Amino acid sequence: MPPTPLILIGAPVDSGKRRRGCMMGPDAYRTAGLAEALTGLGHEVTDRGNLSPGALPEARPPREVLHAYAETIAWTGTLAQAAKEAAQAGTPVFLGGDHSLSLGTVAGMAAHAQARGRPLFVLWLDAHTDYHTPMTTGSGNLHGTPLAYVTGLPGFEDFPPLEAPVPAENVCLIGLRSVDPEERAAIEGTEMEAVDMREIDEHGIGKPLRRFLDRVEAADGILHVSLDVDFLDPAIAPAVGTTVPGGATFREAHLVMEMLHDSGRVCSLDLVELNPFLDERGKTASVMVDMTASLFGRRVFDRPTRSHG
Ligand code: MG
């Protein structure tokens, strides 16, 4: 079981890209019954409401293309602090907000893990690698940069200094299917484990995840999960600005969540990129609530937990 209570933290971050709407995400999750679903599973749940970014720094963007640079820097500091504080009291669940919120949440969780003397592992469930830096992003959208920041790449000098960079070998990306050649080369030059949909089609989604969870277990690590709506196939989760066909199916995604629950290693979760403005009668918000419930113990069929030992 994850540390209790589950702490819901609204992070209405909308600065990581140009298309607006993710600021409505936290309230969409609330409306879709996230707290009730988790309480119904026997968890103690507290909702700390929504954060707002601190004062904007003076920072001038080093490149003109960078969108909402100072605002994203401000959010990063606020979220890192919130993650560190909440992690001492339970399991933070960040209700996004776009994926730029993970610059802060992962940085904060890494600092928390370091203070506890535990290695932090990060599971990135996403169609994209999010491994650009402010110097390399073509779009200027900083929601494409969190993995570069938290693993300590240069180019983030205006951002809060990282207390504890996450070692690249502790990161696993699953669900990739929209990766340009430069991004692919950049990822392949690291120790990160990158699992694309081709591999999932050939071998199933359980195998690479099992491999990664075994590593987390062997290192006695704790695990931060960052769930981008676009990990899911747009047929079940259309409310995202970056839909890419061929994503995880309902069954694949639930298997991932159930395996994560069984691992007992999840210490924190980001729910990111939900844009309720693009949703169909709350369909995507509801699917994300179902995923979260699955991660925290809901089962379609009850069966004895498989022994991993
Ligand atoms: Mg993403």
Ligand code: MG
């Ligand atoms: Mg994505």
